[in-house]
Amino acid sequence: MKPQVRMYSTGVCPYCTMAERLLKSKGVEEIDKVRIDLDPAERDAMMQKTGRRTVPQIYIGDTHVGGFDDLSALDRAGKLDALLNP
Template identity: 45%
Template sequence: MAKVEIYTKAWCPYCTRAKRLLTEKGAEFVEHDITMGGPQRAEMIDRANGRTTVPQVFIDDRHIGGSDDLAALEAQGRLDALLNP
């Protein structure tokens, strides 16, 4: 199983949607809650090439993007291959 990380904030419906999809796929993930900012927020921005919105999803250290990007991979039938290399 791939290493999955997701940066989130509390009360974010897009974060909830992305986590739900990952859970439905059986993927375990590490969640970084950046609601209060801090060093993990700066880390996310750096890793996501300047993107500041949440969620930001990484699979095996590859930047996937946000909730819509994750859903698009699923719609294209490409998400399973990333989660189960």
């Protein structure tokens, strides 16, 4: 069973779009997108969980991957597939 992918994002975030594109290219069919620009409480929750203010913030299962740069670096290192297909 594939792990749940959750992405904290906003409506006008180009890095969120690139992260979604990369995840979909890896076979991720469903991303639980949390729009922090529509719900200030979700922004606060994201900042508490991650210690970061920027989007996207991506979780694969219980693993906090980080932002798009972190996701892309995992892919280049060959480690993203192992997270997505345990």
